Amino acid sequence: MEVLVAVIAFAGAVLAAITTGALIGRLREERSGWLTAWIITTAALCLGLGAIAVGHVLGFGPLTFRIYQVAGVLLAPLWLAVGLIQLLAEKRSAQVSGWLLGGGLTLVGGVILLIDPVSGTFGKTLPDASAIWDLWPEWLLRGVHGIVVLTLLIALMVAVVRWRGGDDYDADNMNATVVLAPTGMATVGSFLLAVPGPFVAALLGGLSGAIWYAVARPLAPYEDEEDDPAPAPGPPPQQDWQGYGRRHAPEPEPELPPLRSGLGDLVAEYRAGETGEVDYGARMQTGAFGAPPGPVPPHVPLGPEPFGGPMTGTMMPPDRYGAGTPEYGMPAPQPAVPEYNMPATGVLYPGAASVGATAKPSPNIYGLLTVFTLMDGSGEAFDKLAEETVEAVQSTEPDTLVFVCHGVKSAPLQRIVYELYRDEVAFSEHQRQPHMERFATERQALVLATNVIELSVNAAKVVPLPSAFRI
Incomplete structure (x- = not known):
């Protein structure tokens, strides 16, 4: 029997050690209180089960008994309960109270269990704690176990109530609590009822497995596409497996017509109500950054052919591109055109506002900010695909x-794409371009998660970015 208990305890200790390593790895990616609390739980389970395995093979002594009592009997159930508080609490005050409760009981209980004298005989069976401890350690453990059982019951009820009227976050929290709370209560019951050693070792090992299941199992998708009536064609976007236990208040989305997949494909996916109509009359309104509508008079100089840029309203400063210098073959700066508010600062394209102009941007400008989280090792491939896409857009x-x-210097696996369009008609045309459909298709294998923010422009200053030229 002693060998069987030692094997069960050793297997549980190995499982607890593996679970601890997995939780530490995930904590590096996602900082959360419940992960920290459950790392303490699994580490304590590893020590407690290791002490049980050694005691059933070599015999228990004061040292192995204290390790089992402090780690397995005190810390493991206590920090399991603290982790559930951190998982389910929505108020910061409740989370802080959980940390204070766990830290205070750990400090007081650990000191008492480590310095209180032990009495009695030890053997190769799990000792009866009530026959070893004095009055203070015994009642301390009973008080802690009572608090743990009460916390687990409350957590279970809260998780079930939220799940009945909640979302995927609440469903995942409920699934984890339904597994962890009963297992924790059964483990505490084995301490209070002094059940035989094989059952105690099996329950402690089962608690490690329950934490592994609750944290490492596949998670529900948390992007906004669960509300989409008709997702865009093509492979489904990659889902983010992280985000477990985090809650975000849903925000109402505007009722806009769906657009085809492109760089902002999630915006196209969560829109509903295809109308099939576009307001081309919007093109007759004021230009992008305050330039007047209509054709450009013949005396406004256009960009020279060697630079071949599209007529997008871009202004080329003379100090950057050498306007007016013979070696570049570009015309000299022209006088200002008063009716167009264009200073003689360089070569101007149609529709351009002056650099530093105070005209307020057009309210029709439509923008997107898209944050891509890439798969490991896919940064170079994504950057090459993005560069080719930008060249086609240009x-x-x-x-x-x-x-x-x-690129994001502090997060090598993140890319941020910033887009501005003359209006939503321009954005619709942009989404239909072949190079954007190629970008949406080929990036699926490179992107782990995508977050999109729609923008409007309140004020702006736009000048050409410096470019790298090879001479």
Whole structure:
């Protein structure tokens, strides 16, 4: 029997150690209180089960008994309960109270169990704690176990009530609580009722497995596409497996017609109500950054052919591109055109406002900020695909005002794409371009998660970005 208990306890200790490593790895990616609390739980289970295995093989002594009591009997159930508080509590005060409760009982209980004298005989069976401890350690453990059982019951009821009227976050929290709370209560019951050693070892090992299941199992998708009536064609976007236990208040989305997949494909996916109509009359309104509508007079100089840029309203400063210098073959700066508010600062394209102009941007400008979280090792492939897409946008989309792909210095696996369009008609045309459909298709294998924010422009200053030239 002693060998059987030792094998069960050793297997549970190995499982607890593996679970601890998995939780630590996930904590590096996602900082959360419940992960920290359950790391303490699984580490304590590993120590407690290890002490049980050694005691059933070599015999228990004061040291192995204290390790089992402090780690397995005190810390493991206590921090399991603290972790559920951190998981389910929505108020910061409740989370802080959980930390204070766990830290205070750990400090007081650990000191008492480590310095209180033990009496009695030890053997190769799990000792009866009531026959070893004095009055203070015994009643301390009973008080802690009572608090743990009460906390687990409350957590179970809260999780079930929220699940009945909640979302996927509440469903995942309920699934975890339904597994962990009964297992924790059964483990505490084995301590209070002094059940035989094999059952105690099995329950402690089962608690490690329950934490592993609750944290490492596949999670429900948390993007906003669960509300989509008709997702865009093509492979489904990659889902983010993280986000477990986090809650965000839903925000109402505007009722806009769906657009085809492109760089902002999630915006197209969560829109509903295809109308099949576009307001081309919006094109007759004020230009992107305050330039007047209508054709440009013949005396306004256009960009020279060697630079071949699309007529998007881009202004080329003379100090950057050498306007007016013979070696670049560009015309000299022309005088200002008063009716167009254009200073003689360089070569101007049609529809351009002056650099530093105070005209308020058009209210029709439509923008997107898209945050991509990439798969490990896919950064170079994504950057190459994005560069090719930007080149195609630059040469074929005159109404795309800004299209920039950013890297994030502090997060190597993130890319941020910033887009501005003359209006939503321009954005609709942008989404239908072949290079955007290619971008949406080929990035699926590279992207782990996508978050999209729709923008409007209140104030702006736009000048050409410096470019790298090879001489």
